[in-house]
Amino acid sequence: MEELGNIAVFLAGWNSEYQTRLINGIIRKAKEANYAISIFTCQAGSEISDKHVLGENKIYSLANLSRFDGVIFATNTIWEKTTKEEIIRRIHHAGIPAVSFEEKVEGLSLIGIDNYKAMREMIEHVDSHGYHPIHFVAANATNEESNIRQKAFEDFVEEKNYSTEDYTVWHGDFSFDSGVQVVDAMEEAGKIPRALCCVNDEMALGACNRLKQLGYQVPQDIAVTGFDGSYDTQRYIPGITTVDRPKETLGYTAMQLLLQEIETGKKQELILSSRVAVHESCGCVLEDKKRVVSAIETLYLEKKENEKYTYQIRNMEDEMMECESLDELIFCIRQNIGKFTTEDVYLCLNKSIYYEMTGRGNSILRNRTITRDYENKIYITKLNNEDGMPEFYSFTSEQMFPAMWNGRGSGEYLYMPVHFRDNCLGYMILTGTLDTKHIPNYYVWIRNISNALEKLKNVSELRNAARNIDNMAVRDSLTGVYNRMGINRFVVDMVKQANTSRRRLLFIFADMDGLKKINDEFGHEAGDQAICLAAEALQEAFCEKELIIRYGGDEFLVVSDALCWEQAEEKKAQITALLKQWQRDEKLPYRLSMSIGYYQKEPDTEASMEQYINWADERMYEMKCKNREQRK
Structure with a gap:
């Protein structure tokens, strides 16, 4: 059965329990309604560097909202204000239905809990x-939920006429470590409260842990409470009293609201109820020995699982850092990826990064085109359940993941950034039946893959720079393929050896169609772009063993001792298809095509290099005349 539509989900902190349980609810309802879900997510928090946050948040810019029927925006999970505002701007521009979590956004439906009421009840x-x-x-x-909960506390203090000096507000950043830091600050100031x-x-768990380290007993010396109802509050000793909010129900209902808006066009606001979940840390409940035993058993099993995971991830990291080529790195990832996930995994690289690592094109041009954004052209390869040499295929970034639109994918897609600090390398896609319990582990191995790619990129830059200095005289400055000097360095010897050893040799001659017209009507910059795309198509079609030469202004020569004429026909079709695809993807105002002819030197044929090239040129000219007739 085909999906009825596609929904985009924007969410940060995907290795946290709140987010994974939201995802569970969203996916459950999407499956019932037969909708495909694309989750764009990262691990950008306030506790990591600004450059890393920029690199993580870049994943949201990948989403092409014109391809989606609606958006679920976990507004409360994204810290960075400009990122949040840009997502909202793009949703408004797309004009599609959208639901916001916990924060009111103009023009979006809203779902959440009554944070004020829940925190007031807790206090x-x-x-x-x-x-x-x-x-x-x-x-x-900057976090609206935190501000609302803080106001509930401040209003309570004011109504009770309590002293604001005694009833102090401290600030963290939602993290465990910031809970530790707040306790240290209170201890240093001599202001440990009774609750x-x-x-x-x-933050409650971090505070409890630090208080116990300092010799305080919870709740005997100080009561501590939290908010969210995470599993960890039940597994901690003592159990943490918290506000239990219905996370999966929130996700499920958000999807319901969105589908209703898609159908009716009506926006809604829905506030779900929550409750204070009383455990031991507030002093209400005596220690539950069964729960303590269960918590200890769970912690032991998690410890053993983490030890195994840590060993596997470190082993994978060591192996990846030894890789000296992109192919080696892909092989290494393939051998290890099954230890961490059962989903289908795809690596997508920016064109400039892929070209740097494979030594294609002009190094000067590559360095200029490396950006901190997703480039128009992306190269993709599958990382699991694949044999043989890694194969990369190109598509435009506005497609995000071509299989998603041609029916080959499943209904759930997880998009995660691949970057080094603020340098955008590409992204990872997981698709299949997403097992959200494994999501918290993804961040570590994806970051290790990102680091290995950055190291390989740097090695490739040095290697390519040295190679290009050596080949400067024989490389075409515009396209990066060989120039006519490359004929003297490489082709002359190939022909001599083929004549002597009576081997086959294939000469392919390609000439661009209508370059003069492109230059005349659109300018020489457009002509240079067309020449570069033609060279790129040849590089895409032929492997490194084939010599690609820019023979003249709009003429190219390919020489191969491995291909035969049947394969030449396949290459012609591939090049023609690539040029048509790129003309469409790049929205070029001119026609992009080449006339291609070839000549195969048989074992018993012996002639000069010039003669072989001329024969291939003649076949190309015949093809050009044929193409002209067909266009009339």
Whole structure:
């Protein structure tokens, strides 16, 4: 059964429990409605460097919203303000239905919980124990959920006429480590309170852990509460009292709202209920020995699993860092990827990165075209369940993943950035029946692959620079293929050896159609672009063993001792198809095509190099005349 439509999901922090459970709910409803889901996600948080955040957030720019029927935007998971604003701008520009999580966005439907009411109930619960003073740990001021929860605390303090000096607000960033840092700051200031209400579970867990290290008992000396209802609050000792919000239900219902808007055009706001989940850290519940035993068993099993995972990831990292070519790296990843995921995995590289690593084209031009964005042309290869030499195929980045649109893919796609700091290398796609319990592990091995690619890119740049200095005299400065000097260096000896050893040799002569017209009507820059695309098509079709030479202004010569005439016909068809595809993808205002002829030197044929080239040229001219007749 074909999918009824395609939905894009924007979400950050995909290795966190809240996000993975949202995804579970979204996917469950999408399957019921027979919709395909594309999740664009990264691991950009406030605790990592600005350049790394830029590299992570770049994945959102990949989404071509003109191809989607709607968007689910986990607004509350994306920290960086400009990134969030740009996503909202693009949703408005696309004019498609969209649902926002927890934050009101003009023109978008809304789903969430009543953060104010939930936090107020938590604070009143803690206050009912007679704990004074109570301190509050908020997050970054740019986060709307944190601000609402903080206001609930501040309103409570004001209504109770409590002193704001005693009822202090501290700030973290939602992370475990920031909970640790807040406790250290309180200890240094001599202001350990009787109770600590945290804006989320991670900071509560970090605070509890640090308090115990400093010799405090929870809840006997200080009560601690969280917010979110994560699994870790139940596995920690003592269990953390928290606000349990219905994460999977939120995801499921968000998808419902979006489908209703797609059908009716009506926007909605829906606030779901949540509840205070009482455990041991507030002093309400005595220690549950069964839960403690279960938590210890779970922690032990997780420890053993993490030890195994750490060994595998380090082994993979060591092997990848030894790779000296892109093919070696792909082989290495193929051998290891099955240890981390059962989904189909694809690596997509920017054209400039792929060209650098494969030694194609002009090194000067490559360095100029490397950008911090996704380039128009992307090269893709599959990383698992593949035998033989790695094969890369090109497509335009606006397609994102061609299989998604031609029916070969499944209904779930996970897009993740491949980058080194703010240098955009490409992206990874996982598709299949996504197992969200494995998602938290993806970040480490994807980052290791990114680092290995960056190292290989740097090695390739040095190797290519040395090669190009050596080949400077025989390389065409515009296209990077050999110039006519390359004939003297390489082809003369090939012909001599073929004549002597009575071997076959294939000469392919290609001439661009209508280059003069392109120059006259669109300028010489357009003509140079057409020449470069023609050279690129030849490089795409032929492997490194074949010599590609720019023979004249718009003429190219290919010489091969491995191909036969049947394969030459296949190459002609491939080149013609590539040029047509690129003309369409690049939206060129001119026709992009080549006339191609070839001559095969048989074992018993012996002639001069010039004669072989002339024979191939004659066949090309015959083809050019034929093409002209067909265009009339």
